[in-house]
Amino acid sequence: MAGFIYVLAAAFMWGLIGVFTQYILAEGVSALEIAFWRASLAWIMFLIHAGITKQLKVHRADLPALFGFGFICVTLFYGSYQIAIRDVGIGLAAVLLYTAPAWVAFLSWLVLKEAMTKTKMACVVMTILGVSCISLGPQLVSGASFNLNTFGLIAGLVSGFTYALYYIFGKKFLYRYATPTIFxxxxxxxxxxLLPFVDFTDKGPQVWMLLIGLSLVTSYGAFSFYYAGLKRLDATHASVIATFEPVVAALFAYLLFGEHFSIFGYMGSSLILVAVFLVVLSGSRASRAAGDEV
Incomplete structure (x- = not known):
């Protein structure tokens, strides 16, 4: 039960990224500056944690992988996700983020040489169809004009792709380090x-509190809770529970900002979330089968 609560708390925290972001954007702070401060302030928190727990040392040979992780899973992921929230809204950005399991299935086959099963292939196809429904839906209704922000849609897909690379880096390179050490x-x-692309603005105490809250809750807190949960749950069950994140994001987007999807948006979102469940549940069956063979 403790593991379930930890992962559920992490998913809830991640679901709040859009809420913090929208309030900070409203204060005139750019999406990339938000990404910069989210990474920088969370780094201070992880540094204090790693210093107290004596988890600062890494092998010099692993530095390129850690820096690659920083570029892909911090620079690109943090930046693209903040842009997606700005351009397509909290709910849709969270759904596009959860194309990640389909990307994981494809990249695991390509990089880790894992089998591309029929279930995984079906999930990739469902994800593509889901994104197509979300992006092309407005054009299919009575010849309506295409009014979805294309750049925001691409940013959302990039966030899902780079989020998937958390798994690839962890599996391939960084599995021997604790979470604080990696970050x-x-x-x-x-x-x-990110720094060369950031135009810094003057910020009052309220904005700084929001930035600190974003970093504390959605980076340091969420990852700490998630990996505490992983110590008590297998990765598959943790992944299923983590799909609570887009539900939280969509709920707050509706309650606080009045965001909602078209019928095609709901259809596409449903396809993506069903694909997520199929990927993680197929992983659970594979794990059980491997255990039975031992």
Whole structure:
């Protein structure tokens, strides 16, 4: 039960990314500056954690992988997700983020040489169809003009792709390090690469509190709770529970900002979320089968 609560708390925290972002955007702070401060402030928190727990050391040979993780999973992921929230809204950005399991299925086949099963292939197809419904839906209704922000849609897909690479990096390179150790090295490098693209604005105490809250809740807190949950649950069950995130995001988007989808948006979102469940449940069956063979 403790593992379930930890992962559910992490999913709830991630679901609040859009809420913090929309309030900060309303204060005139750009999406990329939000991404920069989210990474930088969370780095301070992870640095303190790693210093207290003596988890600062890494092998020099692993630094390229850690910096690669910082570029892909901090610079690109944090930046693209904040842009997606700005351009297509909280709910849709969260749904596009959860194309990640389909990307994981494809990348696991390509990079890790894992089998591309019929279920995984079906999930990739469902995800493509889901995104198509979301993006092309307005054109299909009585010849209506296409009014979805294309750049925001691409940013959302990039966020899902780079989010999927968390798994690939962890499986291939970073499995031997604790979470604080990884982020101590990845976050400052990722933030530094964002720096040339950031136009800094003057910020009052309220904005700084929102930025600190974003970093504390959605980066340091969410990842700490998620990996605490993983110690008590298998990865498949944790992944299923984490799909609570887009539900939380969509709920707050509706309650606080009045966001809602078209009928095609709901159809596409449903296809993507069903694909997520199929991917993680097929992983659960594979794990049980492997256990039976031992």
């Amino acid at each position: 101590v090295y990845a976050l400052p490098f990722g933030a530094a690469l």
